[in-house]
Amino acid sequence: MGNRFIKSRLTVSETDWTPVVAPADMDYFAVRCDAVSLLVRTDVADANTEDTIPATIQDGVMGSNSGHWVLNTAKYARFLQGETVCSIKRATGSGSVTVIVTWVR
Numbered sequence: 001m002g003n004r005f006i007k008s009r010l011t012v013s014e015t016d017w018t019p020v021v022a023p024a025d026m027d028y029f030a031v032r033c034d035a036v037s038l039l040v041r042t043d044v045a046d047a048n049t050e051d052t053i054p055a056t057i058q059d060g061v062m063g064s065n066s067g068h069w070v071l072n073t074a075k076y077a078r079f080l081q082g083e084t085v086c087s088i089k090r091a092t093g094s095g096s097v098t099v100i101v102t103w104v105r
Contacts (some may be wrong), residue, residue: 006103010088011096017044017087020101025077028104029085030060037091038099044087052091059084060102077105 003024012018012033020031031038034056042049053059061078081086090097 004105008103010099010101011057012089012099013096014090014092014094017041018099019087021085022079022081022083022085024081024105025079026103026105027078028060028062029079030058030102030103031086031088031099032056032058032102033097033099035097036093038090039042039098040086042086051075053088058102078080078092079103 006023006026008023010018019030019050022029031040031053037055038053040051040053041047042060051059088099090099
């Protein structure tokens with residue numbers, strides 16, 4: 001089944017939306033940046049899907065074990081490997097910052 005818990009780091013700026021992509025089939029993810037607030041969108045073209053994650057706050061989404069049924073396999077996953085679950089960028093200031101993403105199966 002592979003790793004049940006994965007930590008990754010993304011570098012984000014104030015200019016470009018950075019996709020948060022599932023590294024494996026996962027049921028939970030959380031995003032945190034200690035330096036600055038982040039903007040998060042589920043659709044980069046639609047400002048109505050935008051929210052703010054304040055600095056030092058971890059924001060996450062948890063799904064039940066009855067997420068996507070993967071056809072012809074014996075596994076469930078809310079977020080499938082390679083799927084973009086949201087996009088993030090720096091809310092204020094300039095330059096790049098590191099964002100920590102936690103994934104759990």
